[in-house]
Amino acid sequence: MTAWSTPVATGAVGGTVQVPGSKSETNRALVLAALADGPGTLSGALEARDTQLMRDALTALGAKIDDSDPLLWRITPIDEVTAGATIDCGLAGTVMRFVPPVAALAPGTVDFTGDTHAKERPMAGLLQALRDLGAGVDGDSLPFTLTGNPDLGATTRILEVDSSATSQYISGLLLVAPRLPQGLTVEHVGDTLPSLPHIGMTVAWLRDAGVVVDDAVPRRWRVQPGPIAAREARVEPDLTNAAVFLAAAAVTGGEVTVPGWPTETDQPGDLIRDILAKMGAEVDFTDAGLRVRGTGVLHGIDVDLHPASELTPVVAALAALASGESRLRNIGHIRGHETDRLAALATEFGRLGIGVEEESDALTITGVGSNPPGDGGTFATYADHRMAHAGAIVGLRLPQVSLDDVSCTSKTMPTFPQLWTDLIATAQS
Ligand SMILES: O=C(O)C1=C[C@@H](OP(=O)(O)O)[C@@H](O)[C@H](O)C1
Numbered sequence: 001m002t003a004w005s006t007p008v009a010t011g012a013v014g015g016t017v018q019v020p021g022s023k024s025e026t027n028r029a030l031v032l033a034a035l036a037d038g039p040g041t042l043s044g045a046l047e048a049r050d051t052q053l054m055r056d057a058l059t060a061l062g063a064k065i066d067d068s069d070p071l072l073w074r075i076t077p078i079d080e081v082t083a084g085a086t087i088d089c090g091l092a093g094t095v096m097r098f099v100p101p102v103a104a105l106a107p108g109t110v111d112f113t114g115d116t117h118a119k120e121r122p123m124a125g126l127l128q129a130l131r132d133l134g135a136g137v138d139g140d141s142l143p144f145t146l147t148g149n150p151d152l153g154a155t156t157r158i159l160e161v162d163s164s165a166t167s168q169y170i171s172g173l174l175l176v177a178p179r180l181p182q183g184l185t186v187e188h189v190g191d192t193l194p195s196l197p198h199i200g201m202t203v204a205w206l207r208d209a210g211v212v213v214d215d216a217v218p219r220r221w222r223v224q225p226g227p228i229a230a231r232e233a234r235v236e237p238d239l240t241n242a243a244v245f246l247a248a249a250a251v252t253g254g255e256v257t258v259p260g261w262p263t264e265t266d267q268p269g270d271l272i273r274d275i276l277a278k279m280g281a282e283v284d285f286t287d288a289g290l291r292v293r294g295t296g297v298l299h300g301i302d303v304d305l306h307p308a309s310e311l312t313p314v315v316a317a318l319a320a321l322a323s324g325e326s327r328l329r330n331i332g333h334i335r336g337h338e339t340d341r342l343a344a345l346a347t348e349f350g351r352l353g354i355g356v357e358e359e360s361d362a363l364t365i366t367g368v369g370s371n372p373p374g375d376g377g378t379f380a381t382y383a384d385h386r387m388a389h390a391g392a393i394v395g396l397r398l399p400q401v402s403l404d405d406v407s408c409t410s411k412t413m414p415t416f417p418q419l420w421t422d423l424i425a426t427a428q429s
Pocket residue numbers: 023024025093094165166167168171194195198199309310
């Protein structure tokens with residue numbers, strides 16, 4: 001645990017923040033490279049706990065990953081998936097949902113474990129799907145032992161999956177689908193399907209590796225069997241992680257540029273541009289990247305975050321500092337993220353004196369506007385990197401906010417405390 005006093009911004013911030021690579025893209029690229037038909041490379045990849053866990057997991061299953069050059073990782077694919085390993089998933093959704101389908105190709109058992117809270121994260125729908133494909137699994141949540149089946153999916157026509165708890169079940173299954181003898185047709189059978197753009201990202205990465213995917217029918221994906229082409233793949237900056245720095249511009253009336261922001265992207269974090277503009281900031285592309293300028297006005301917002309729910313903590317923090325009421329809707333499934341984010345945000349904002357009403361799938365937040373409560377206090381992060389981002393944003397205007405633990409930011413952005421300190425220092429100078 002590393003406690004951290006968040007810096008208050010005494011003026012407008014101004015700076016350029018080079019945001020590290022996308023977690024979601026890096027971990028998809030690693031899985032596809034490990035299953036590819038030859039050696040490949042990855043540039044712009046994210047160095048963080050979630051991607052280290054993925055590298056360790058794929059190495060344990062037989063891939064060779066040379067990450068000695070941070071600018072260009074070299075991946076030699078798995079020849080035959082190795083049985084007998086123990087995979088530590090940490091708290092990484094992409095590891096716990098993307099690696100078991102790979103391990104299910106092993107001729108033997110693979111053990112899966114994770115952090116204390118990982119045991120609470122939804123796994124049952126994926127593990128049932130793997131059983132339906134012919135693997136064995138001895139539980140419905142972490143930790144579990146999986147017994148692989150080299151004939152995985154050989155007799156499956158259509159695999160029905162309830163992915164309402166997390167889109168990552170479907171992404172994990174699609175990533176191995178081309179390696180199954182008949183390919184795979186996956187059909188979502190639940191009521192809701194969150195984070196759909198993240199499934200779109202999976203489909204795009206498969207297609208870029210030469211895999212034929214038919215997604216013409218909503219909630220149904222048909223992946224043809226065939227090789228996954230080895231590639232020289234490139235990862236974009238993480239747009240959801242970028243959101244916290246852009247928020248600092250909007251909150252302080254300052255200006256922040258993020259270089260390398262793609263003009264077309266599969267990352268749902270791109271939605272932050274629209275959200276910030278609706279809340280009153282100026283958002284535009286310049287030759288240097290995406291620029292956000294605070295205007296001194298920050299309105300509340302009514303927003304459906306179902307497709308981009310990982311933005312919730314940052315948007316909630318913006319709402320907390322805005323004027324008027326905000327409503328963040330359709331996000332019940334984020335109770336299964338790194339922590340129950342609806343409960344955690346309501347508790348921690350409430351403790352600081354910010355009005356929050358928690359519903360089963362929504363938050364209503366009464367922004368403090370020009371009257372931030374003055375006492376500050378401890379802000380618990382629940383091992384959740386994005387709770388740390390939310391605490392840092394409210395700490396820009398509420399004095400003496402202290403995160404109980406900032407080390408959780410290493411999950412996807414170990415450089416966050418330094419990048420944040422440097423950016424907020426520009427307001428003091
Ligand atoms: O596939 C991915 O890379 C992700 C999918 C989403 O998960 P959920 O569908 O559980 O929201 C997102 O929130 C998570 O941060 C990353």
